[in-house]
Amino acid sequence: MRAVAVAELKAPPQLIDAPRPAPGRNEVLVKVEAAGLNPLDWRIADGMLDGTVPHEFPLIMGVDFAGRVEEAGPGVTRFAVEDAVYGQRLSSPVGSGTYAEYVVVPQDAPIAKAPDSVPLATSAGAPTAGMTALEIIDAAGLREYESLLVVGAAGGVGTFLTQLAAAHDLRVLAATRGHDQRRMGTYGAALAIDVQEHPLAERVRDEYPDGVDALVDLASGPEEFGSHAELVRNGGVALSTLRAADKDAVYARTVEAINFAHTSTPEVLEKLAAEIDSGRVIVPITTEVPLDQAPDAVARSKAGDARGKTVILA
Ligand SMILES: NC(=O)c1ccc[n+]([C@@H]2O[C@H](COP(=O)([O-])OP(=O)(O)OC[C@H]3O[C@@H](n4cnc5c(N)ncnc54)[C@H](OP(=O)(O)O)[C@@H]3O)[C@@H](O)[C@H]2O)c1
Structure with missing residues (x-):
C-alpha cells in the first residue's frame, strides 16, 4: 500500500510502499478514505514520544482517520465490515499511522461510527481537534462562564472550540494572526482580534475592563501565557494546551491555571x-490534498498559517 513515512526521527516525510497490515485479535482493518492533519503528527515524527513508547520505522505518520472497515479480526464486536468509522490511532508502537491506504485500529481505541451528515473525508478532520475542544469545555468548566478568550482560534482546535463555546452561549473573543473576523464570525465568535494589528491586552481590556471569565490558549509558551492569564478576572480560569500554565505564578493566586491533556475515548467521539450531525458544529475543512502531497502539507503546518483543518485523501 502507499503511505507517507519518515525513515528516522526528524527525517523528511516521504511517500513509500509499505506492506498492507492485517488485523489481529480485537482489531479492525480500516480502508482509509482520508487522514486529518494535526501538529501532533509532525511532533511525533520529530521525537515527541521518543523514549516513552516503542517506535517502528519507517514510521508511518498520522493519527486521525476516517474510512470503512475492510476486515474485522477475531473478537471484534463493536464494528462490522463496511461500517463507516472515524477516530484516532495513537496505539503503541508508534509508526502504524493513518497517512496510508489502510490502518489497523484496536476496537477499544478512540474509534466510532462516523457522523452521517458529512462525507467521510470531512469526518477525518474532526477527531483530535474536535475531541480536544469538547474535553476543554468540561476541563475548564466553560458552561459556567459568559466570556471566553481563545488564543490561536483560527486553527483546528480553535475553530471547534469557538463553535462549541458559542453554542453554549459564551461570548467568544477569537485571537488570531491575520484578518479572520468574517471566518471566525461564521463559527460564532463575537469578535476576532488580529494580534498582529492590535495589542491583544488593549482590545480585551476595551471589552472587559475587569477581565474575561475564561482563557483557552492554544498557541503560547509560558511567558506569553502569563500575560494572557492577566486578562482573566479574579475567580476565572486560564487553560493551556501547551503545558504553559504555571501553578506557582502570581496569576495562579487569582485564576485557576490548567495544563490540559486530552484523553480521547470512543464516548467523546x-x-x-x-x-456534527446536529448541525451545531461544522468540521472546518479548508484544504484537501492527495497522499503524495502530504509531505508539503506537513511542511506548511510546521511553518504556521493553519486555517481550520487539512485532510489527506488516501
Ligand atoms: N494538550 C493536548 O492534549 C493537546 C491536544 C490537541 C492539540 N494540542 C496542541 O494545541 C495547539 C493547537 O492545536 P491545533 O490543532 O489547533 O493547531 P493548528 O491547527 O496548527 O492551529 C494553531 C493556530 O494558532 C495560531 N497562532 C499561533 N500563534 C498565535 C498567536 N501568538 N496569536 C494568535 N494565534 C496564534 C496559528 O496561526 P498561524 O498559523 O498564523 O501561526 C494557528 O491558526 C498545538 O500546538 C497542538 O499540538 C494539545
Missing part, C-alpha cells in the same frame, strides 16, 4: 459525531 460519539458525542462529537452527535454535535
Whole structure:
C-alpha cells in the first residue's frame, strides 16, 4: 500500500510502499478514505514520544482517520465490515499511522461510527481537534462562564472550540494572526482580534475592563501565557494546551491555571459525531490534498498559517 513515512526521527516525510497490515485479535482493518492533519503528527515524527513508547520505522505518520472497515479480526464486536468509522490511532508502537491506504485500529481505541451528515473525508478532520475542544469545555468548566478568550482560534482546535463555546452561549473573543473576523464570525465568535494589528491586552481590556471569565490558549509558551492569564478576572480560569500554565505564578493566586491533556475515548467521539450531525458544529475543512502531497502539507503546518483543518485523501 502507499503511505507517507519518515525513515528516522526528524527525517523528511516521504511517500513509500509499505506492506498492507492485517488485523489481529480485537482489531479492525480500516480502508482509509482520508487522514486529518494535526501538529501532533509532525511532533511525533520529530521525537515527541521518543523514549516513552516503542517506535517502528519507517514510521508511518498520522493519527486521525476516517474510512470503512475492510476486515474485522477475531473478537471484534463493536464494528462490522463496511461500517463507516472515524477516530484516532495513537496505539503503541508508534509508526502504524493513518497517512496510508489502510490502518489497523484496536476496537477499544478512540474509534466510532462516523457522523452521517458529512462525507467521510470531512469526518477525518474532526477527531483530535474536535475531541480536544469538547474535553476543554468540561476541563475548564466553560458552561459556567459568559466570556471566553481563545488564543490561536483560527486553527483546528480553535475553530471547534469557538463553535462549541458559542453554542453554549459564551461570548467568544477569537485571537488570531491575520484578518479572520468574517471566518471566525461564521463559527460564532463575537469578535476576532488580529494580534498582529492590535495589542491583544488593549482590545480585551476595551471589552472587559475587569477581565474575561475564561482563557483557552492554544498557541503560547509560558511567558506569553502569563500575560494572557492577566486578562482573566479574579475567580476565572486560564487553560493551556501547551503545558504553559504555571501553578506557582502570581496569576495562579487569582485564576485557576490548567495544563490540559486530552484523553480521547470512543464516548467523546460519539458525542462529537452527535454535535456534527446536529448541525451545531461544522468540521472546518479548508484544504484537501492527495497522499503524495502530504509531505508539503506537513511542511506548511510546521511553518504556521493553519486555517481550520487539512485532510489527506488516501
Ligand atoms: N494538550 C493536548 O492534549 C493537546 C491536544 C490537541 C492539540 N494540542 C496542541 O494545541 C495547539 C493547537 O492545536 P491545533 O490543532 O489547533 O493547531 P493548528 O491547527 O496548527 O492551529 C494553531 C493556530 O494558532 C495560531 N497562532 C499561533 N500563534 C498565535 C498567536 N501568538 N496569536 C494568535 N494565534 C496564534 C496559528 O496561526 P498561524 O498559523 O498564523 O501561526 C494557528 O491558526 C498545538 O500546538 C497542538 O499540538 C494539545
